[in-house]
Amino acid sequence: MLEFRKDYFADERRDDLDVIGKGVQRQDMLGHVTGTTTFFDDHKMAGMGHLKVLRSPHHHARIRHIDVSQAERSPGVRRVIRGADVPRNLNTLLGLIGFGKDDEPSLATTKVRYRGEPIVAVVADSERLAHEALARVRVDYDPLPAVFDVEEALKPGAPTVNDVYPGNAFEYHDRFDHQRVRFGDVEAGFRSADHVLEQRYQMSPIEQAPTETNGSIAAPETNGRFVVYTPTQGLFFSLDTCAKILDVESNALHFVGGTAGGGFGGKVDSLTEPLAILGAMLTGRPVRYVLGREEEMQFGGPRSGERIVIKDGLMRDGRIVARKVTVWFDSGAYTRLTSYGAVKCAAHVPGPYTIPAVHGDFYCVFTNRTPATAMRGFGVTGVDFALECQMDKLAALAGMDPMEFRILNAYRDGDMKAHRREAKNTALVECVQVAAEKARWPIREEFRRASSRTGGGGERARIPPTPKDTSPPKRTAGGSTYTPSVAPPPASSWDRPAASPPATPFQERFAMPPPPPAPMPRPASSQPPAPPPPEPADRREPPPPAAPGPGTTRFSSVFGTRRR
Amino acid sequence: MSRHRGRGMASINYPIGMNLGGDPSQALVHSNPSGKFTVALSSIDLGQGMKQVTRQICAETLGIPIEDVFVDTADSDTGPHCMGSFASRGTHRAGNAVLAAAREARGVLLEAAAEELEVDPGDLETDGRGTIRVRGAPGKSITVKEAAQAGQFKQGRTIAGRGIFLVPLSPVDPETGEMSPATCYAHAAMVAEVEVDDETGVVTVVRLDSAYELGRALNPRMVEQQLVGGAWMGVSHALYETPEPYYPDPKAGGRDFVEYLMPGPGDIAPHDIAVLERPAPDGPYGGKGPGEMCANPVIPAVANAIFDAVGVRMDTLPITPEKVLRALKAQGGARPQHRAGR
Numbered sequence: 001m002l003e004f005r006k007d008y009f010a011d012e013r014r015d016d017l018d019v020i021g022k023g024v025q026r027q028d029m030l031g032h033v034t035g036t037t038t039f040f041d042d043h044k045m046a047g048m049g050h051l052k053v054l055r056s057p058h059h060h061a062r063i064r065h066i067d068v069s070q071a072e073r074s075p076g077v078r079r080v081i082r083g084a085d086v087p088r089n090l091n092t093l094l095g096l097i098g099f100g101k102d103d104e105p106s107l108a109t110t111k112v113r114y115r116g117e118p119i120v121a122v123v124a125d126s127e128r129l130a131h132e133a134l135a136r137v138r139v140d141y142d143p144l145p146a147v148f149d150v151e152e153a154l155k156p157g158a159p160t161v162n163d164v165y166p167g168n169a170f171e172y173h174d175r176f177d178h179q180r181v182r183f184g185d186v187e188a189g190f191r192s193a194d195h196v197l198e199q200r201y202q203m204s205p206i207e208q209a210p211t212e213t214n215g216s217i218a219a220p221e222t223n224g225r226f227v228v229y230t231p232t233q234g235l236f237f238s239l240d241t242c243a244k245i246l247d248v249e250s251n252a253l254h255f256v257g258g259t260a261g262g263g264f265g266g267k268v269d270s271l272t273e274p275l276a277i278l279g280a281m282l283t284g285r286p287v288r289y290v291l292g293r294e295e296e297m298q299f300g301g302p303r304s305g306e307r308i309v310i311k312d313g314l315m316r317d318g319r320i321v322a323r324k325v326t327v328w329f330d331s332g333a334y335t336r337l338t339s340y341g342a343v344k345c346a347a348h349v350p351g352p353y354t355i356p357a358v359h360g361d362f363y364c365v366f367t368n369r370t371p372a373t374a375m376r377g378f379g380v381t382g383v384d385f386a387l388e389c390q391m392d393k394l395a396a397l398a399g400m401d402p403m404e405f406r407i408l409n410a411y412r413d414g415d416m417k418a419h420r421r422e423a424k425n426t427a428l429v430e431c432v433q434v435a436a437e438k439a440r441w442p443i444r445e446e447f448r449r450a451s452s453r454t455g456g457g458g459e460r461a462r463i464p465p466t467p468k469d470t471s472p473p474k475r476t477a478g479g480s481t482y483t484p485s486v487a488p489p490p491a492s493s494w495d496r497p498a499a500s501p502p503a504t505p506f507q508e509r510f511a512m513p514p515p516p517p518a519p520m521p522r523p524a525s526s527q528p529p530a531p532p533p534p535e536p537a538d539r540r541e542p543p544p545p546a547a548p549g550p551g552t553t554r555f556s557s558v559f560g561t562r563r564r
Numbered sequence: 565m566s567r568h569r570g571r572g573m574a575s576i577n578y579p580i581g582m583n584l585g586g587d588p589s590q591a592l593v594h595s596n597p598s599g600k601f602t603v604a605l606s607s608i609d610l611g612q613g614m615k616q617v618t619r620q621i622c623a624e625t626l627g628i629p630i631e632d633v634f635v636d637t638a639d640s641d642t643g644p645h646c647m648g649s650f651a652s653r654g655t656h657r658a659g660n661a662v663l664a665a666a667r668e669a670r671g672v673l674l675e676a677a678a679e680e681l682e683v684d685p686g687d688l689e690t691d692g693r694g695t696i697r698v699r700g701a702p703g704k705s706i707t708v709k710e711a712a713q714a715g716q717f718k719q720g721r722t723i724a725g726r727g728i729f730l731v732p733l734s735p736v737d738p739e740t741g742e743m744s745p746a747t748c749y750a751h752a753a754m755v756a757e758v759e760v761d762d763e764t765g766v767v768t769v770v771r772l773d774s775a776y777e778l779g780r781a782l783n784p785r786m787v788e789q790q791l792v793g794g795a796w797m798g799v800s801h802a803l804y805e806t807p808e809p810y811y812p813d814p815k816a817g818g819r820d821f822v823e824y825l826m827p828g829p830g831d832i833a834p835h836d837i838a839v840l841e842r843p844a845p846d847g848p849y850g851g852k853g854p855g856e857m858c859a860n861p862v863i864p865a866v867a868n869a870i871f872d873a874v875g876v877r878m879d880t881l882p883i884t885p886e887k888v889l890r891a892l893k894a895q896g897g898a899r900p901q902h903r904a905g906r
Contacts, residue, residue, distance in 0.1 A: 008841070182739060235646065254640060259637075351576070376855070385860075388861070419744075428577060
């Protein structure tokens with residue numbers, strides 16, 4: 001049941017509008033409920049080929065040899081596509097706006113970096129014939145040690161997952177292996193606090209699970225153009241990604257979409273469009289490439305696993321005086337959008353509270369799993385889980401009601417936030433008050449009377465003196481020196497010198513610790529791990545001036561050529 | 565062995581839009597010869613209601629009936645650029661672009677009407693039902709259809725408008741993280757009541773009470789759809805789903821909706837929602853965007869309710885029966901707290 005509380009903020013609002021604020025029936029509702037809405041997969045065409053990909057059975061392996069000769073002779077096969085057929089077989093999605101380096105092939109050629117990575121594509125007259133042809137592809141692999149845990153991946157000697165980022169961390173600002181937030185002096189805050197509580201949280205990956213899986217249908221049009229029916233969440237984002245990978249002008253592609261059967265962030269990556277168009281280019285036929293449910297579930301790019309450590313300084317009266325947050329985002333084998341999710345998380349910390357000292361480190365870490373990507377609440381959902389569980393523990397530590405504790409620490413209009421912008425148009429206090437009222441959860445009069453519009457600003461608007469962070473500007477080893485090219489260098493030069501592979505069995509190395517036996521506060525032994533030591537001297541030469549890869553300078557009609 | 569009830573709460577905010585390479589959206593609005601309008605976008609309707617929310621913004625701004633507006637999205641040959649439907653940006657960014665385009669189109673429409681009525685366009689008003697009239701002179705009026713026809717067949721005007729809304733890129737400071745990540749924020753607080761079975765470890769969400777502040781609820785039914793559906797997703801995130809149940813060990817992931825667990829119809833809890841509206845100064849009619857945030861407060865509220873019920877802190881998602889039982893065993897059984905809201 002939904003009710004409006006028009007009594008709140010009535011003086012900031014006009015309520016005399018005509019159709020705004022009315023529950024008018026959606027223009028697409030009849031089509032949806034009668035099954036007549038047109039989705040991308042309703043554009044089936046005569047002579048259409050079906051594309052399927054061969055996926056790696058290994059989490060990490062060198063590819064010694066690929067033999068497609070049997071597959072090419074398989075019945076109904078129109079074309080076998082390999083990495084060498086992809087005009088620009090290395091891309092990163094946010095390269096369109098100059099953020100990050102090209103790191104992901106459309107079809108793997110020399111290495112596979114996650115189980116399920118596409119290696120060979122087949123266009124055949126039916127999906128079944130495509131699957132039968134794929135079963136005839138022979139690939140010789142040399143399995144390599146794999147890493148699945150974000151903190152293990154950052155340790156020296158860990159297997160290099162993504163050769164573009166040899167230290168297994170995305171590189172921020174050409175300088176750091178993480179994004180920083182520094183606001184005030186957290187160490188001084190911890191020293192002055194009555195309680196210090198440090199806790200560790202973990203969320204597993206989550207699948208977006210839309211009803212309609214990823215897919216697309218591409219077909220030749222006139223004038224050398226290709227029409228693409230797609231459920232992408234970003235029409236021009238996908239169009240420009242395809243134009244880059246296929247090395248064509250953006251107006252060679254005509255994207256038609258706009259109606260998707262659910263997305264939740266899982267349809268931002270252009271998972272199928274580039275190969276569907278390439279299939280249409282190479283066969284001259286319409287080509288349909290649709291992920292099956294298992295492919296969508298296992299290889300479609302989930303919400304990343306996130307590990308979060310929060311350390312808070314708390315006063316006896318319930319005020320939080322310092323908050324330190326470290327988050328490791330598990331990006332999987334490639335960057336996709338996780339690099340940005342970590343920045344969004346940095347902007348979100350410390351949550352909707354005014355805390356005079358905030359310190360944050362946000363890592364985008366590469367591991368040998370399906371690349372993660374955006375999902376509803378990107379960069380925020382996981383850390384909100386951690387922050388709000390932490391808030392509950394802090395309230396108990398201060399002996400306060402959890403509602404009153406939120407209101408006491410809530411940000412208010414005029415307060416300075418940790419990313420150094422003034423809080424405006426806030427309404428956390430009122431939400432807590434109304435939720436308490438609805439749930440018949442008693443709070444004291446002084447908290448019922450609190451307002452987001454009063455009590456903020458003044459001393460709370462100040463940017464506190466912030467000590468200079470003197471820790472060395474760690475960068476991912478050798479990351480800046482890598483120059484992406486269309487033809488990858490020989491495989492032997494891609495890897496860090498082989499470290500001795502870990503001898504412990506997988507479960508022992510990576511299993512999560514069991515839940516703690518005692519409630520908080522947890523002993524200080526749950527310290528976050530020390531940062532990895534500085535790189536060996538031979539990796540510490542100053543990097544050459546940032547040489548943007550081809551993907552960072554070329555684009556585009558849409559995004560311009562800005563480089564940060 | 566018994567079932568224990570507990571309550572937990574959480575409060576959150578959520579940024580509207582993103583901070584990547586600038587955040588623009590564009591819209592085109594034009595009238596056909598009969599005064600029926602089309603909005604052309606390349607924004608995406610994922611089921612969330614992009615088409616309807618921009619349709620209402622256009623109709624409100626033009627001052628014409630909702631039935632006289634349809635939204636066409638998304639064709640890259642006809643729809644102008646939009647970054648896409650993500651980051652809770654659709655209502656705010658595309659909505660603002662439609663607002664600007666509809667304002668421009670309304671200006672032309674009123675000029676066409678003014679020429680026919682031989683009055684100043686500034687003296688005209690729309691009644692929202694298809695008529696343009698002279699303010700203070702109710703007898704003197706013209707229909708939107710007549711004005712559109714006169715504009716296009718007599719006066720040579722395109723009854724059309726263009727709109728763009730751009731939030732420029734804000735650089736992120738490497739050392740301090742200083743940035744302008746979003747233009748406005750939505751807010752929520754959530755109370756979850758759960759029942760924990762200390763024999764099976766199964767957690768049942770009994771009821772949810774929430775308050776959401778969304779700027780303005782442009783279409784309350786679609787807001788309800790988002791908040792109810794999003795809370796379901798939050799329950800699912802909290803208690804059920806992951807493709808890697810033993811993360812970071814990648815074994816044993818679900819491959820379909822039989823193996824990948826999510827709550828079924830019998831697991832849906834009653835959810836009482838209150839909506840607060842503090843209009844965003846830069847939002848279309850004050851709107852922010854409820855899309856992404858609504859799963860977020862449910863997850864910690866459920867975890868905190870489990871602690872209230874049986875005294876174990878569940879700091880790893882999803883909170884499966886196996887994890888609850890292990891935690892209860894390590895603690896030596898349930899220790900109800902019953903401190904929340906009593």
